[in-house]
Amino acid sequence: MIIFKRILWGIIVVALALLSLAGFFISLEIIPRFAILGALTALEQQLLTKGIFICLFGFLFVLSIALPLLAREKRGGAVVSLKNPLGEMEISQKAICGFIQRIGKGVEGVEDIKADIKLAEEGVDVYLTLSAQGQGEIPRLIDELQTVVKNYLNNTVGIENVREVKVKVAKIL
Amino acid sequence: MTSWKKESQNKQEGYEVDRKVISGLIKKALNEVEGIYAVKRGLWGERIKIEFLEEGIGIFLELVIKEGNAIPQLVEETQKKVKQEVQRVLDKPVAKINIKIKGIKHTS
Numbered sequence: 001m002i003i004f005k006r007i008l009w010g011i012i013v014v015a016l017a018l019l020s021l022a023g024f025f026i027s028l029e030i031i032p033r034f035a036i037l038g039a040l041t042a043l044e045q046q047l048l049t050k051g052i053f054i055c056l057f058g059f060l061f062v063l064s065i066a067l068p069l070l071a072r073e074k075r076g077g078a079v080v081s082l083k084n085p086l087g088e089m090e091i092s093q094k095a096i097c098g099f100i101q102r103i104g105k106g107v108e109g110v111e112d113i114k115a116d117i118k119l120a121e122e123g124v125d126v127y128l129t130l131s132a133q134g135q136g137e138i139p140r141l142i143d144e145l146q147t148v149v150k151n152y153l154n155n156t157v158g159i160e161n162v163r164e165v166k167v168k169v170a171k172i173l
Numbered sequence: 174m175t176s177w178k179k180e181s182q183n184k185q186e187g188y189e190v191d192r193k194v195i196s197g198l199i200k201k202a203l204n205e206v207e208g209i210y211a212v213k214r215g216l217w218g219e220r221i222k223i224e225f226l227e228e229g230i231g232i233f234l235e236l237v238i239k240e241g242n243a244i245p246q247l248v249e250e251t252q253k254k255v256k257q258e259v260q261r262v263l264d265k266p267v268a269k270i271n272i273k274i275k276g277i278k279h280t281s
Contacts, residue, residue: 082245086252087232087269091244092276099240099277158245 005070012063080124080159093117096157100126103152109133109141111173115149123161124153131171142167190263192223199232202258206251208242210278220275229266230259237276248272 025031043049080091097115104113112131117124126149132141146165153159199221203209212219213235220235232255238247252270259267 082248084245084249084252086249086256088271089245089248089274090272091274095274095276102240102279156243158243 015060100149107145123163124159125163126165128167129170132169134172195223196221198258198262199255202254206254208239208247210237210239213237213275226268229268231268232270235273235275237278239280240277
């Protein structure tokens with residue numbers, strides 16, 4: 001599925017690049033306008049080529065609308081899914097990451113933090129990227145942060161299998 | 174999916190209940206749950222979806238909750254409250270209540 005999406009993204013990027021390049025060259029008159037008009041008129045005259053081009057541009061248009069929507073859905077997609085006799089519950093990744101960032105900022109020595117969550121079969125992996133204050137001890141800070149995030153995911157969100165909380169210190173202020 | 178048609182309900186029971194009424198009942202029940210901040214709003218209004226299924230009413234909600242609550246317990250409480258309210262007023266079975274948490278609000 002990921003490879004299929006990558007191919008579609010590749011098609012749309014290449015198409016956009018070619019169209020932009022064509023527009024650029026036509027504006028600079030490197031490609032003469034009458035040549036484009038002539039080519040378009042020739043296309044119009046043959047039903048088969050006309051049909052092919054309608055399908056091609058229609059496909060590109062649908063892709064240009066669908067791909068950003070799919071990407072948006074993935075960003076806000078459900079990460080935790082639990083079931084009870086009354087129904088199902090899902091918590092969006094965006095909601096959890098936003099809240100992890102908020103509780104992370106509450107840890108002493110953390111200046112700024114970004115969180116990401118990846119759902120694996122055996123559990124959940126959390127990736128934190130932080131800017132830390134210079135006067136704090138980094139190992140203690142990381143340890144505290146991992147404990148706080150793990151406890152939050154266990155007790156508040158209901159994720160029992162937090163596999164690991166990876167912390168990357170990107171900046172020390 | 175929507176085989177429990179309003180028309181057949183009409184013939185059997187002589188009345189029909191609009192989705193807006195059910196939506197109002199759901200919102201009333203949600204107001205009674207302490208940890209719920211709001212129903213998530215989309216481009217076309219609040220994200221409350223109601224389906225009429227064979228087994229009863231299916232409810233799909235997208236919610237923003239307040240921080241500080243254990244989410245599974247809060248969701249279960251919400252499901253119970255919504256189910257009780259809808260069943261009490263309409264006397265119709267609620268088949269399922271699916272809830273999606275779309276945000277956690279910091280409330281000081």
